[in-house]
Amino acid sequence: MKKVVTIFTVLAMIINITACGPKTEQRFESSFLELFDTVTTIVGYAPDEKTFTDYSQLIYNRLEEYHQLYDIYNDYDGVNNIKTINDNAGIKPVKVNQKIIDLLEFSIQMDQMTNDNVNVAFGAVLSIWHDYRTKGIDDPISAKLPSMNELQGMVKHTDISKVKIDKEASTVYLEDPLMRLDVGAIAKGYATEMTAKYIEEQGFTNGMISVGGNVRTIGTKFDEAGTKPWSVGIQNPDQESAQTTVHILQLEDMSLVTSGVYERYYTVDGKRYHHIIDPETLMPSELFQSVSIVCKDSGMADALSTSIFNMTLEEGKNLIESLEDTEAFWILNDGTYEYSSGFEAYIRK
Amino acid sequence: MKTKKITIFGVLIALAFILSYLESLIPIPVPVPGIKLGLANLVVITGLYVMGEKEAFVLSLIRILLVSFTFGSPSTLLFSFAGGILSCFCMILMKQIGKFSLTGVSIAGGVAHNIGQVFIAILVVNNILMIYYLPFLLISGLITGLVIGMVGALIVGSVKKYHLVSGNNN
């Protein structure tokens, strides 16, 4: 599965037509398609095009590094990534970049916080679903569901305590030879967060990074009218609808991540099976159409959106209310909306 | 008789070529290349009244293929095909109903031609918004259909009057 590196970059430039008035920075946008199998969009304000292009390039380079390190499907020359760890499960510890160790430690912390609902050691089960889904998308007529036996057989290979991280030696070892790491529920958000922090230190203070809809805002918008928060829409799960968004949030230095049944799915006998697998039932969770999380840390938002998706509304609400500056929004299967106590304050009137 | 028929076919197809070229010079305010006025319908309606239904259909098919390969791109073929065939069927049907004059049949053909093209446009660009061009194209179809119908009536009238086709002197 060689990824075609496509340079699909758009540089959109704002021409300031205001003749007088205070000097403002200009708005620029760029996007590229080759990272994390999705569209990355960067919006930001900079004094000139070159400055913005330089920031974009720094963001791209940093994200590309994360993309290679956190890849579970592809090898890269001279890079030990998560796939390398998986390939050496039960064989030997793999020396890895500190960024992988940081991600895994963060993931373990998230898993504990969410009562084992976002387990990165769940790859053995997820890869079965991944294989069936990929085949089902390629050949919809013979799409099949994995058997419960097959799935249950793999559950015993998902014990996160068998992920051995040696910080001194910078190695990761999976004790169970059949164990597989799958960081899909957390890596994009984590990489976005780390990249946003990095670029902010470099002086990019009014911007936004979206990696496939994992949105992280940096500061505010910045134009003639002064500063104003970023407007971030929440995707309408009903994609047939003319209304693309269900709510628009006003965010400043915050992240918004939505997990929904519409993102990746395949169809078996007319029923859709999406990609968020409930660790209890081993089947796609059927409680909601989508769950959106607003909080500061994009990695946490990513992890929470997946784990809350797998919890009942009540469990989810309890967890969210116990966390500071973290809000959630659920769209139930019947189309009704549920909010955590502080969510509605973010909605643009 | 047979030679005469072939000759008429040839003349009509040649005419269709000229008309297709002519219409490629007339811009219409729709941003979809491939959408055409449908002037070549003149030939089809002439064929329909002078020769018959089967002949009109064959004529329209040959015209579409030849003209698309000569002047157009694959997308032109798609548009001509959708517009041309729908229009041809519609005209045959209207003629069979028997309650409409040649001009009426031609108007129906012109409208059907443009409806067919809009639907192809929706499919090709994968965007339902192309339907917004339909009202304009309905009206433009009415006008072209009317003009073609009147000219067609003249042609068919004189062809019949001067026995260019039938060959029998009654």
Next chain:
Amino acid sequence: MMEPMNIVRVLKHISGSSGCKMLKRNDVIMTGIVLLIALVSLGFFFLNKKEGSAVVITVNGKIYQQIELEQNNTIKIEQENGDYNEVVIQDGYVWMTDADCPDKLCVKHNKIHYNHETIVCLPHKVVVEIIGGEENTVDIIAK
């Protein structure tokens, strides 16, 4: 083979002598119905004509970019196969400034401004479309 044609005679022949008129009552009714449909839908579109608020660019049916109309902008659409289009947004109006398609019809298209207006580059499957309403002006969509 054919006598020199006398248009007047021919016209007379069609409208008079054979007893069939250029247009029958049914023709007029049908024309009226089609005209009515066209005018009613035009009226409907006109009544729904609102100032647009954002531009959506789709390539082959997939959303490529969504940009607010209030911001002046130049968007270059470069596809993997080399297809190229350039869209300009200025003072609330949107138009295509450049394209390497064979017919350049998209470049000749009028500037668009109102809700639902579109510019299409068919050879490149690019649709530039105005969408309206405050509810649509977003910087990005989380999904």
